[in-house]
Amino acid sequence: MAFIGTAIKTFIDLRHDLMGGLEDAGKLQRKELRKLLEKARSTSFGIYYGFDQILDSDDPVKAFQQSIPVFEYAPMNERWWRQQRRLPNITWPGRPNYYALSSGTTSHRSKRIPVTDDMLESIRSVGINQLETLANFNFDPEIFEKDILMLSSSAELQEHEGHLEGEISGINVRNFPSWTDAFYKPGQDIAKIADWDARVDKIADRAPDWDVAALAGIPSWILLMLKKVIERHQLDTIHDIWPNLTVYASGGVAFEPYRESFNKLCEHPLIVMDTYLASEGFFAYNARPETKAMRLALENGLFFEFIPFDKRGFDAQGNLLEDPLCLSIDEVEEGKEYALLVSTVAGAWRYMIGDTVRFTDKDRWEILLTGRTKYFLNVVGSQLSEDKMNRAIQQLSDTIGVSINEFTVAALQNEQEEYFHQWVLGGEDTFDEEKARDLLDDILRDINKAYDMARGKALRYVKVKSVPKQSIYEWLEENKKKGGQVKLPKIMKPEQMQDLLEFLKARVDGR
Helix, strand or coil, rough: HHHHHHHHHHHHHHHHHCCCCCCCCHHHHHHHHHHHHHHHCCCHHHHCCCCCHHHHHHCHHHHHHCCCCCCCCHHHHHHHHHCCCCCCCCCCCCCCEEEEECCCCCCCCEEEEEHHHHHHHHHHHHHHHHHHHHHHCCCCCHHHCCCECCCCCCCCCEEEEEEEEHHHHHHHHCCCCCCCHHHCCCCCCHCCCHHHHHHHHHHCCCCHHCCCEEECCCHHHHHHHHHHHHHHCCCCCCHHHHCCCCEEEECCCCCHHHHHHHHHHCCCCEEEEEEECCCCCCEEEEECCCCCCCCCCCCCCCCEEEEEEECCCCCCCCCCCCCCCCCCCCCCCCCCCEEEEEEEECCCCCEEEEEEEEEECCCEEEEEEECCCEECCCCCCCEEHHHHHHHHHHHHHHHHHHCEEEEEEEECCCCCCEEEEEEEEEEEECHHHHHHHHHHHHHHHHCHHHHHHHHEEEEEEEEEEEHHHHHHHHHHHHCCCCCCCCCCEEEECCCHHHHHHHHHHHHHHHH
């Protein structure tokens, strides 16, 4: 009998029972905003924007929204965060010891997001909240005695201007408490290996020494790691070496395009739990098995606002309006799409992180991550959001019977200066490009009226290039963006797409 596992499971069940029902979301968020304002009232930012006056107002939420502008990265960094790298008490008490390099796309310029000690504690507390909800999944006690393998970015951080910096997953691993050594894999020594391929090689070498029950990481890189382990040890499935593997905590991108590829590597399907961990914080997690939606973390040093992702918040090109409508959590509607604003214990204030969400159940605080504000292709009025593209690619994949894990699209011009959409689709196998082009075009016309109208006017035609997904990962590697939290951008700038197409052509030509 798993005595330790039973004790842990019993403790989790008791904590879950003690939590009781969910409280009123608006009340919790108003309390959280007040705590943030009180903690930062004496910082330069707090003095400049009058946090004392906001706290004394009859409606601190409205006063907060009226007093402080919405910040995107460039103005927040130039005006405040750059000073904070040299001086204390700028947007949050003290100076951050860490900065997260946000490199989710292939952009060559990384954003530096402050990670304070309070933010690390916030991330830990959200993780504990998620742990308490495991009672909803009714796992066997034995699971709680097994290993957890987290495929993060490198925990070997770089020193820069008196602080350490790296991707947020590497910073988290660097700050794991010592008691996690008993179950966290691959361990600090392997996690600090900077080269992603070398790190995965070492994981494959050590795989027989571990009894892994849970995985965590971005799907594309977890898949490559699992394949490496299977090839190294000549296995039929990953369960031949890790028979207790049960759970996968996914994050960063939609999991559905990868589900079939995961199932091919497993003897039985894994229980997939989505998480929403960004460079700016740990915002949401899957809390029950009946849904793919995630519960927002409303009590962990995080205050959320929501900008309608329509003409009330953005123009036709997806650019933020000068004075957008901003809603608190008790003002949002289910089924509508919103751009997310966060104010946090890292000294981010009304900061638009670029993600869009949709509420599926307000009473349970549950959302789906639907895409990025910049992943919105509207050069010729097609109004393609990431959510619609994900749906179209999934439908195409089901129709042609081929798993398409990666995709990207750009609006290009031909020699006659006519616009067309160039798609690159990466999967386990290649397929008939003309058939896929026609099907994808028809699917998008059916699910998106704006796209259908654009195809009758300025969007002249569509091109599709089918490639093995490995070729896309090799392009990411050439751009020094392999592994960790890196994701292929769903929408590319024309020059990015041309670079990718030239790389793929060179691969075919053998140069």
